[in-house]
Amino acid sequence: MTILQTENLSKHFGKVKALKSVSMDVREGEVFGFIGPNGSGKSTTIRILLGMLSPTGGEATVFGMDAKNQAVDIHKRIAYVPGEVNLWPNLTGGEVIDLLMSFHGVKNEGRKKELIRDFQFDPSKKCRAYSKGNRQKVALIAALAIEPDLYIFDEPTSGLDPLMERTFQKYVKDARAEGKSVLLSSHILSEVEQLCDRVGIIRDGEIIETGSLTDLRHLTRTNLYVETSHTLENLEQWEGVHAVEQEEAGWSFQVDTEKMDTVMAELSTFGIRKIESAPPTLEDLFMRHYEGSGGGEE
Amino acid sequence: MFHNSGKLLFFLGKADRLRITVWLFSLTVITIAVPLAFGNLYPTQAERDVMAQTLSNPALTAMVGPVNFETYTIGTMTAHEMVLLTALVVGLMNILFVNRHTRVEEEEGLLELVRSLPTGKGANMMAVFLHILFINLLLVLLISVGLGVLGIESMGWNGSMLYGMVLGGSGIFFAGITAISAQLADNARTSFGIAFAVLMIAYLVRAVGDVSAETLSWFSPLHLSSQAEVYGANHWWTILPLFGVGILLFAVAGYMASLRDLDAGLLRSRAGKTTASSFLGTPTGLALRLQRTGIISWGIAMLLLGASYGSILGDLETFFEGNEILQQMLAGESSASFTEQFLSLLIVVIALIATIPALMSMLKLYKEEKSHRVDLLYAHPLSRFQFFASHLSIAAVQGLVMFLLAFAGLWMAGVAVMTEPFSFLTIVGAGMAYYPALLVMVGVTVLLIGFFPEKSGWVWAYLLYAFIVLYFGGLFEFPEWMEYLSPFGYVPELPNEDMTWLPLILLSMVALVMVTIGFRGYKRRDLQG
Numbered sequence: 062m063t064i065l066q067t068e069n070l071s072k073h074f075g076k077v078k079a080l081k082s083v084s085m086d087v088r089e090g091e092v093f094g095f096i097g098p099n100g101s102g103k104s105t106t107i108r109i110l111l112g113m114l115s116p117t118g119g120e121a122t123v124f125g126m127d128a129k130n131q132a133v134d135i136h137k138r139i140a141y142v143p144g145e146v147n148l149w150p151n152l153t154g155g156e157v158i159d160l161l162m163s164f165h166g167v168k169n170e171g172r173k174k175e176l177i178r179d180f181q182f183d184p185s186k187k188c189r190a191y192s193k194g195n196r197q198k199v200a201l202i203a204a205l206a207i208e209p210d211l212y213i214f215d216e217p218t219s220g221l222d223p224l225m226e227r228t229f230q231k232y233v234k235d236a237r238a239e240g241k242s243v244l245l246s247s248h249i250l251s252e253v254e255q256l257c258d259r260v261g262i263i264r265d266g267e268i269i270e271t272g273s274l275t276d277l278r279h280l281t282r283t284n285l286y287v288e289t290s291h292t293l294e295n296l297e298q299w300e301g302v303h304a305v306e307q308e309e310a311g312w313s314f315q316v317d318t319e320k321m322d323t324v325m326a327e328l329s330t331f332g333i334r335k336i337e338s339a340p341p342t343l344e345d346l347f348m349r350h351y352e353g354s355g356g357g358e359e
Numbered sequence: 360m361f362h363n364s365g366k367l368l369f370f371l372g373k374a375d376r377l378r379i380t381v382w383l384f385s386l387t388v389i390t391i392a393v394p395l396a397f398g399n400l401y402p403t404q405a406e407r408d409v410m411a412q413t414l415s416n417p418a419l420t421a422m423v424g425p426v427n428f429e430t431y432t433i434g435t436m437t438a439h440e441m442v443l444l445t446a447l448v449v450g451l452m453n454i455l456f457v458n459r460h461t462r463v464e465e466e467e468g469l470l471e472l473v474r475s476l477p478t479g480k481g482a483n484m485m486a487v488f489l490h491i492l493f494i495n496l497l498l499v500l501l502i503s504v505g506l507g508v509l510g511i512e513s514m515g516w517n518g519s520m521l522y523g524m525v526l527g528g529s530g531i532f533f534a535g536i537t538a539i540s541a542q543l544a545d546n547a548r549t550s551f552g553i554a555f556a557v558l559m560i561a562y563l564v565r566a567v568g569d570v571s572a573e574t575l576s577w578f579s580p581l582h583l584s585s586q587a588e589v590y591g592a593n594h595w596w597t598i599l600p601l602f603g604v605g606i607l608l609f610a611v612a613g614y615m616a617s618l619r620d621l622d623a624g625l626l627r628s629r630a631g632k633t634t635a636s637s638f639l640g641t642p643t644g645l646a647l648r649l650q651r652t653g654i655i656s657w658g659i660a661m662l663l664l665g666a667s668y669g670s671i672l673g674d675l676e677t678f679f680e681g682n683e684i685l686q687q688m689l690a691g692e693s694s695a696s697f698t699e700q701f702l703s704l705l706i707v708v709i710a711l712i713a714t715i716p717a718l719m720s721m722l723k724l725y726k727e728e729k730s731h732r733v734d735l736l737y738a739h740p741l742s743r744f745q746f747f748a749s750h751l752s753i754a755a756v757q758g759l760v761m762f763l764l765a766f767a768g769l770w771m772a773g774v775a776v777m778t779e780p781f782s783f784l785t786i787v788g789a790g791m792a793y794y795p796a797l798l799v800m801v802g803v804t805v806l807l808i809g810f811f812p813e814k815s816g817w818v819w820a821y822l823l824y825a826f827i828v829l830y831f832g833g834l835f836e837f838p839e840w841m842e843y844l845s846p847f848g849y850v851p852e853l854p855n856e857d858m859t860w861l862p863l864i865l866l867s868m869v870a871l872v873m874v875t876i877g878f879r880g881y882k883r884r885d886l887q888g
């Protein structure tokens with residue numbers, strides 16, 4: 062079942078076209094990773110989903126309800142953590158957590174205490190004294206204590222240390238195990254790889270790729286290094302071969318995963334003496350999509 | 360220690376260019392316009408002597424300072440009416456500038472950036488001092504030259520120079536106060552609050568002092584601007600304590616800054632509670648909690664303001680009874696009607712000032728939005744109406760409470776000092792008549808928040824306009840329609856005029872319409888964040 066859906070969503074700020082056409086969906090019980098370079102429109106999409114911005118065109122629905130007009134009903138079932146958490150300098154962290162929870166009518170003291178302990182958070186300080194990471198913890202603890210049906214996280218761990226990041230990942234996995242849905246925007250690839258069932262890649266206000274990680278890996282390239290007894294010629298003109306570079310004794314290049322078979326067959330006719338391959342990393346996948354955003358190649 | 364102060368100074372100047380221009384331009388234009396206007400309105404000495412008689416009453420003394428000149432020339436008239444009030448505004452300007460470059464920037468992390476650059480530890484305070492000195496000297500130059508070149512007979516260069524220097528000195532003094540308050544408090548709002556309170560107390564202390572006990576006035580730095588007797592005796596020594604103490608305060612502030620950590624204040628804030636009371640868990644509760652200190656401080660300030668003005672009502676009675684020329688001038692009118700006339704003026708001034716906290720509460724709706732905190736709030740199951748209504752109701756109720764406090768203060772002080780005091784109902788009723796006008800001002804704020812949120816601060820300019828027109832309208836003989844451009848102009852001036860309900864009902868309806876339309880805009884538009 063689809064929990065959250067956008068269809069041809071566009072958003073213009075004056076002349077700036079922040080979103081051109083964003084279509085995506087998050088299904089029940091999955092963790093959906095939302096990735097893309099800086100300024101590609103992730104936060105804008107999320108703000109529309111939260112009813113804070115009205116889209117210029119297209120539609121955004123959550124639980125089948127209109128994101129803007131039925132915001133209050135939607136918000137009863139979601140929790141949101143922004144990337145940049147600003148708090149009231151005169152209130153303490155503990156007060157803010159309670160405040161946010163009571164806006165939801167939630168009074169889950171046990172779970173709150175557990176979260177405060179797990180995130181090693183000191184709730185007695187005034188908010189102006191908290192570091193960026195600690196401010197983020199306030200929002201995370203409140204969101205996780207609310208236990209909604211859908212979590213929306215916009216770069217929730219950008220200020221957390223690795224240990225706390227792990228704590229966060231544990232809670233997301235628990236939530237998923239309980240059948241909750243999660244929309245997670247992140248720049249931390251290992252986090253996305255660990256947590257997400259599916260990812261959507263956005264660039265320049267358009268979704269350019271959606272699918273499970275295994276699906277997307279098909280789109281990546283394998284790094285190869287070969288030395289052959291016969292001289293390799295015109296390698297760069299082979300189909301599915303990229304980034305060819307001559308080394309001292311051989312060649313290194315990249316091969317499209319789906320062309321691997323034909324390339325290998327061809328290579329073997331040259332008498333392979335040595336071959337090294339490096340598996341495609343998620344990094345490669347992302348880099349390919351991130352590079353040249355803002356009017357570069359591709 | 361002061362390494363790279365120069366570079367910092369350059370950045371401060373660049374960042375403040377527009378702000379400096381607007382402030383200095385407005386101050387200079389108004390200062391120069393006043394003697395020109397007086398020249399047109401009261402061209403002969405005879406006319407000015409009559410004005411002097413009317414103006415040298417306790418009510419006006421409380422507002423603009425004592426009468427301490429022999430002949431009421433254009434020069435002394437300008438100085439009497441303007442120097443103190445302008446010094447007050449210059450003080451406010453300096454508080455805003457210094458607070459901005461100390462606490463506000465520290466809060467926004469800009470200072471952290473500066474400290475990480477190769478600059479000395481004292482460089483920032485030094486740069487702020489030089490910057491503020493530059494602004495004030497520029498003001499001195501503009502005002503002195505501006506007044507001097509008018510070439511008005513009674514306004515010689517000596518007096519014009521002193522006029523500018525008194526303003527610049529008052530500016531440096533309050534800049535120094537703010538430099539200190541920025542070290543004491545650990546956040547921008549408290550720091551501003553402390554400095555602003557000092558400014559207000561300085562003004563009120565000399566108001567009471569000038570009317571009833573002169574020694575008291577000497578406790579106020581603002582008294583020096585009256586004591587300078589610009590265009591009269593021209594006491595140049597008065598600027599020495601102003602500049603001297605101001606510079607000394609900066610030096611102390613620089614030392615205090617070296618004692619404390621970045622983002623800390625010398626007054627430590629208490630360790631907080633780890634849980635929230637259930638009261639906090641509603642939008643109204645949250646908004647009230649955030650504004651608590653402000654509301655209480657304003658409440659006390661309003662009571663004091665009312666009481667200070669009330670304390671002069673007694674002197675007003677005796678003043679009139681002992682002044683035969685004035686009695687002849689107002690032939691037939693009783694002393695009661697004379698006091699009533701001034702009571703009406705006091706009430707409108709109080710009403711305008713008491714409008715400030717209500718507008719601040721309303722503007723808080725947008726301030727919260729701009730500070731990105733709504734990101735966290737609006738994702739909860741709360742409608743925009745709830746946020747809107749909570750701020751609106753706080754603004755409206757607060758306006759009522761501030762009015763009541765101020766006018767109760769006025770009444771109580773009046774009872775204490777008058778032989779035939781006004782009844783509670785007369786004073787509070789006259790004051791409350793301005794409440795619908797306050798609601799219209801709130802309505803204007805709501806409209807701005809709904810449709811032009813970035814411009815919502817312009818409501819202050821509108822309030823200032825209302826103040827200038829109502830307060831100076833009589834003196835400068837502004838055309839009548841200018842009064843009707845502000846909601847306060849429609850209110851019957853009780854008890855001097857008769858009560859009419861129609862304008863009040865209409866004002867209330869206008870306010871209601873404005874709020875409704877403004878809310879629709881607010882509900883529809885994008886939230887910034």
Ligand SMILES: Nc1ncnc2c1ncn2[C@@H]1O[C@H](COP(=O)(O)OP(=O)(O)OP(=O)(O)O)[C@@H](O)[C@H]1O
Nearest residue numbers: 074077078079097098099100101102103104105106
């Ligand atoms: N209120 C606004 N006015 C004008 N332009 C805006 C506004 N908000 C966002 N933008 C622009 O829209 C584009 C998308 O911004 P958005 O914040 O959605 O990016 P993002 O994907 O979240 O980036 P990041 O990874 O840096 O968080 C950017 O070019 C940004 O400058």
Ligand SMILES: [Mg+2]
Nearest residue numbers: 103104144215
């Ligand atoms: Mg973002």
